[in-house]
Amino acid sequence: MNYNDIVYYNGKSSASHKxxxxxxxxxxxxxxxxNNHLLSCKWYAEHIHKPEMSTGNIxxxxxxxxxxxxxxxxxxxxxxxxxxxxxxxxxxxxxxxxFLENGIKGIALGAIIFVSxxxxxxxxxxxxxxxxxxxxxxxxxxxxxxxxxxNSLIADQEVDSxxxxxxxxxxxTLNFKSPYNLDFTVVKSPIQNAYATPGGNIVIYSKIxxxxxxxxELAALIGHELTHVNERHSTKAIFRSLANxxxxxxxxxxxxxxxxxxxxxxxxxxxxxFSRELEQEADEKAxxxxxxxxINPNGMVSLMEQLDKLSNGxxxxxxxxxxxxxxxxxxxxxxxxNTKNTATNYxxxxxxxxxxxLKKPSKYDITLEEKIIKIFEWPKKKNDSL
Numbered sequence: 001m002n003y004n005d006i007v008y009y010n011g012k013s014s015a016s017h018k019x020x021x022x023x024x025x026x027x028x029x030x031x032x033x034x035n036n037h038l039l040s041c042k043w044y045a046e047h048i049h050k051p052e053m054s055t056g057n058i059x060x061x062x063x064x065x066x067x068x069x070x071x072x073x074x075x076x077x078x079x080x081x082x083x084x085x086x087x088x089x090x091x092x093x094x095x096x097x098x099f100l101e102n103g104i105k106g107i108a109l110g111a112i113i114f115v116s117x118x119x120x121x122x123x124x125x126x127x128x129x130x131x132x133x134x135x136x137x138x139x140x141x142x143x144x145x146x147x148x149x150x151n152s153l154i155a156d157q158e159v160d161s162x163x164x165x166x167x168x169x170x171x172x173t174l175n176f177k178s179p180y181n182l183d184f185t186v187v188k189s190p191i192q193n194a195y196a197t198p199g200g201n202i203v204i205y206s207k208i209x210x211x212x213x214x215x216x217e218l219a220a221l222i223g224h225e226l227t228h229v230n231e232r233h234s235t236k237a238i239f240r241s242l243a244n245x246x247x248x249x250x251x252x253x254x255x256x257x258x259x260x261x262x263x264x265x266x267x268x269x270x271x272x273x274f275s276r277e278l279e280q281e282a283d284e285k286a287x288x289x290x291x292x293x294x295i296n297p298n299g300m301v302s303l304m305e306q307l308d309k310l311s312n313g314x315x316x317x318x319x320x321x322x323x324x325x326x327x328x329x330x331x332x333x334x335x336x337x338n339t340k341n342t343a344t345n346y347x348x349x350x351x352x353x354x355x356x357x358l359k360k361p362s363k364y365d366i367t368l369e370e371k372i373i374k375i376f377e378w379p380k381k382k383n384d385s386l
Contacts, residue, residue, distance in 0.1 A: 006018070006020060006021055006073070007019065007073040008030055008070070009070060009073075011064075011070040012068070017032040017034050018032065019032035021072070023082070023083065023086060027043050027044040029043075030043065030072065045087045049062040049063065049069070051089060057075070057077075058073050058074065059080035059083065060072070130236065130239040130242070134235045134238070134239040137235065139199070142198050143199030143200060146199025150185065150197045150201040153203070154185065157188070160186045160187070160362060163206060163358055163360075163362075166186075166354040166357035167184040167185075169354040170218065170222075170358065171222055174219055174351075176222065176293070178229065178230055180199060181200055182226075183200060184202050184204070185201070186205075187204070188362045188364060189206060190364045191207060192205060192211065193205045198232070198235040199235075200229050201229075202222065204221070204225075206358075210359060210362070212306070213306065215351055216290075216297075216302070217299045217303040219299055220300035220303045221286075221303060222286075224286040224300075226289070233282075279329065280329065280332060284332075287333065291340060295347065295348075304333065305330060308327075
């Protein structure tokens with residue numbers, strides 16, 4: 001017997017296909033149209049999953065032992081009832097009878113319980129599992145992933161090899177500790193930005209260094225980004241994104257969504273915005289690094305005040321969009337410094353040669369610089385409005 005109004009999903013994508021069914025003694029025969037071709041398959045009764053829930057409006061059945069499962073949706077009530085009876089598939093749906101027998105209120109209650117359980121899993125359990133998985137990743141593998149991300153991010157940018165070496169030399173005078181084989185890169189750009197990819201890759205744009213007033217500011221910036229590396233902040237963010245993609249893909253029965261997560265993170269990691277707690281942790285750890293090496297911690301305050309001033313003008317540092325500088329963070333750094341009992345004579349590492357090299361003005365692409373200036377100045381033009 002043939003039936004219309006059947007929707008078939010092949011389990012490989014979220015695309016739906018019109019289908020017809022034939023009920024057989026040992027299973028169901030399915031004919032469906034895909035890309036203008038008539039295809040068919042057979043579901044044997046012993047491999048048809050018993051439905052988790054049937055409301056009487058749409059019966060959804062899944063098939064097979066390998067995820068993602070193909071599925072069919074049946075809107076015809078009589079057909080749905082007959083399939084459940086013929087293949088003994090309705091036993092599990094009895095546990096939902098309490099909700100269904102109470103009409104709209106029962107269904108609403110069931111929906112609330114389902115959503116609550118899903119949010120608990122999605123917002124609390126899943127992130128914790130993802131962070132635990134990130135913590136278990138070997139450093140060598142994390143470094144390999146991070147290098148690929150960095151190469152992808154700077155592929156169309158001009159790297160200043162001389163300043164990159166000077167930045168590495170500058171870092172070596174700091175004696176900041178890290179279990180990673182750190183890799184420092186200076187990118188020639190009039191944009192003020194800095195970020196760290198997983199595995200110890202720290203990228204700093206030349207302009208943000210050129211705007212600094214003292215080397216202690218650079219030490220503070222490196223300490224901040226180093227904390228993101230050492231605490232695996234970006235790695236954990238990637239794992240959380242992957243876990244979220246997987247949860248949503250499973251819920252929507254679309255496995256193709258999982259494969260997009262690494263590409264998405266590779267493209268957005270330089271613009272990754274961390275939570276207020278993670279930013280404060282990075283600030284605090286950077287200050288600790290500076291204290292441990294007797295470097296003037298006021299460099300952190302000076303760095304953020306300088307960036308905060310720029311954010312009130314027409315030139316908005318890219319760094320602020322990913323590491324938002326707020327009055328609270330500046331106050332936190334000042335209070336942290338005030339609570340420490342330290343000598344006023346701080347040690348100055350032998351960084352002058354590398355610092356002077358890093359401070360030399362870079363020659364930027366004039367066309368690019370003009371474009372950036374226009375972006376930030378266009379609201380000032382006559383007859384223009386935000």
